[in-house]
Amino acid sequence: MVRNVRIEAVDAVPRPLIAMGHDYPDGHALPAHWHRRGQLISGATGVLVLATPQGTWVMPPQCGLWIPPGVVHEVRMIGAVTTQSLFLDPDLAGGMPGHCEVVGLSPFVRSLIAKAMDVPVEYDPDSHAGALMALLRHEMRQLPVQPLSLPFPANGALAALCRRFLLKPTVHATIEDWSGPLGVSRRAFTRLFRQETGLSFVEWRQQACLVTALPRLVAGEPVTTVALDLGYDNPAAFTTMFKRVLGASPRAYLKRSG
Template sequence: MRDVSWQDIDAATVPVVSRANDYPEETVGPPHNHSRAQLLHGATGVMIVSTVHGTWVVPPAQGVWIPPRVVHQVSMLGKVSTRNIYIDRDHLLGLPEECRVVAITPLMRSLLFETADLPFDYPPDSRAAAIMTLLLHELRAMETLPLGLPFPEHARLAARCRAFLEQPSVHAAIDAWAASLSMSRRAFTRLFRHETGLSFRAWCQQACLFTALPRLNAGESVTAIALDLGYETPAAFTSMFKRALGVPPSRYMKA
């Protein structure tokens, strides 16, 4: 395992450097940022990455992309083993400018694990450099997963969104939210989309999916989660889950 300091990472002269860590259950890191972009891959366990602009839930075996100088905090649900790479600003062309959860392909996963055994400072014509270059190519092809939850900057609306995460429900009523902010339905709808980039209904569904994944990872049943979220049947929840992530909950967690 390679646990190097942030100072060494920021001072490195090579385009891509790697870091690997094991974290005990319920570890919560301090808010921090890096001069380089970061791909954070959780080989095991669930991670939650939070910034002032939103929150992202990272399922087992997937990753999160974090651009340079974005202040973020990482919370670990269960034991988490991570593999990270940090990319300097001169090699970010074609890569995202905002945080997002990304699918880690089998090839990318193998490359990430290989980086933990590579020299930290490697020659440009070495095997290590070739592996890092291939990782950069793979990064530009990575698929975004719908597991981000954007938060508004509007203070009262943000407070309402955070309260919803404490008790999410698919039956959230737009009129009730608008009334709580003393706004008309039309004005609220415009504000919500402007602040989050999503419709109210899409955001609520995303929030329900967001809160379901850590519970699935903890071993809770699909039936219990579905009923808690307000779905009429487990099948309705499974249908929503499959539309969002391509497979039903049981297959997703097994994968």
């Protein structure tokens, strides 16, 4: 088992897929860095928050996070996190998403990843271990995307407003609250925001509230506290939004994930 070793130490090994694990304490932060290989990272406990200049992604327990080759990213751990990572040669990353994505992992895929953690770096491609890694390469291309990303605009002024919003997100924020500081009309703002993020302002606002709420919920904060902090009139309204996006109530989702 390869644990707590930097990928750079074994990156040159001529294998298409390399598996390794890492253990991180609560609050641990990895500064901006990048990998030559693409990385599919997953964890059984805690929450991983990944940030790039293009956006923010929140990976809850039992999910995965795909990071394409060469993408500069920062990582923050909420709760103790034990990660399992698959590093894919960039020449074989063509069938994977071209940008970071949180993905769902079925019990079958999670069991394959767990087995891969025991595979040595220089495995025999024609062995059982080689077959396991080949199967994982195929399964990686079929992983369903989860709505836990928050795209950031390239426009500097708009990006600054987005980052400020994340410090105190609220469902009551309006287009007028944002278009005024930018000095543009409501119509121009609406068009610019969708061009820059691919989402409407209302869709982005909801995603922002969701990705900031999830780490707090996993950390044990009550649903009522989180809901009221975000400006929801009551916990039921927050739960309705949460269930609509993630398919389960906060309590059921956390139970299923943990």
